[in-house]
Amino acid sequence: MNFSSIADQPTAVKTLRSALSKQRVAHAYLFLGPSGVGRKLTARVFAAALNCEGALDERPCGACPSCRLIGEGRHPDVQIILPTKRSATITVNQIEGLLPFAYMRPIKGRTKVFIFSEADRLGLASANKMLKTFEEPPPSTVFILITDRPENMLPTVASRCQPVKFGRLTAETIKKILVRDFHVEAGRASVAAELAEGQVTRALQFTDPERLEAITGIISSLGGCSERLQAYDRLLALFNDERLKLQEQAEKDIAPSPEEAGASAKSALADLRKAFVDRHYREFLNDCLGLLLTLYRDILILRETGIDKFIFNRNKVKLLRGLAERMSSAVLLQNVESIDQASAYCSHYVAEDRVFLDLLFGLRHA
Ligand SMILES: [Zn+2]
Numbered sequence: 001m002n003f004s005s006i007a008d009q010p011t012a013v014k015t016l017r018s019a020l021s022k023q024r025v026a027h028a029y030l031f032l033g034p035s036g037v038g039r040k041l042t043a044r045v046f047a048a049a050l051n052c053e054g055a056l057d058e059r060p061c062g063a064c065p066s067c068r069l070i071g072e073g074r075h076p077d078v079q080i081i082l083p084t085k086r087s088a089t090i091t092v093n094q095i096e097g098l099l100p101f102a103y104m105r106p107i108k109g110r111t112k113v114f115i116f117s118e119a120d121r122l123g124l125a126s127a128n129k130m131l132k133t134f135e136e137p138p139p140s141t142v143f144i145l146i147t148d149r150p151e152n153m154l155p156t157v158a159s160r161c162q163p164v165k166f167g168r169l170t171a172e173t174i175k176k177i178l179v180r181d182f183h184v185e186a187g188r189a190s191v192a193a194e195l196a197e198g199q200v201t202r203a204l205q206f207t208d209p210e211r212l213e214a215i216t217g218i219i220s221s222l223g224g225c226s227e228r229l230q231a232y233d234r235l236l237a238l239f240n241d242e243r244l245k246l247q248e249q250a251e252k253d254i255a256p257s258p259e260e261a262g263a264s265a266k267s268a269l270a271d272l273r274k275a276f277v278d279r280h281y282r283e284f285l286n287d288c289l290g291l292l293l294t295l296y297r298d299i300l301i302l303r304e305t306g307i308d309k310f311i312f313n314r315n316k317v318k319l320l321r322g323l324a325e326r327m328s329s330a331v332l333l334q335n336v337e338s339i340d341q342a343s344a345y346c347s348h349y350v351a352e353d354r355v356f357l358d359l360l361f362g363l364r365h366a
Contacts, residue, residue: 050109051108134160
């Protein structure tokens, strides 16, 4: 693990390397950017550089005992702070527990590093504690605050950190990561990477086989009315599963902390959970439509060029070729338009069962 492990983030890497080489490391950084693009990895690489025992211009070396401990998440001077499982926010108790350590000398290395991986979940009281700390920053301690929603942070906290911006990854990089780290088959990985909008976390959603089958099943079941209805039922079952999964996750991740047990906290909690489920569910519906779109795009390409090389869904080439022989470009383009329309309806919160029923009966087969 070193700076070359960080893909597609030249600006962030340049900022941090330059701070290291000029020995002008800030007390606090704000890592801004979408999830799934390498923000946490970069925070750990930077923490390793600050404690590496290797030569100055090669830090982090990735091989010294300090680098190895940080890579394994076992270095006593590097801590990752998350909202506790039982709390929606990073609580004052957590911050109060951590601050004495921030003011102590490092145990093993040169610099203590505290990484807040969801800094927008610092509650107001915790954010105020942090603010006091930033006013008199402890020596040899660096705070790294990571967020994709800086607008949810206390502005006075955000403004005291040096911003480091992260962009989206290229499809090529995502494909590489899916194949190398998640053992996704190469063809599948290219489709997922193209749809992922630059986020590995998003790409992983497109590698779920059940989902893929339900979506690719649509294009081969447009023969008659009963086939369409069966495809629709499979979709609804998939949607239902996803919603349940998201609800479970929301219950688990967003739970009340003991210090916030009142009635108003309970309703705020319900709102938080609902917002979480809604946001991810909309994203999921959009991803399903995105996947369907790639299939028609592929058929169109096969129809117009006959070349496999340019298509996303190479594992479905036989099915797609068959459809390409039967469908005219005009029909394919009309289907693409119907999917775009469905996507617009979904983002305007039209009920998804209605949207997909209309879509399934609106898609043309020939
Ligand atoms: Zn090292």
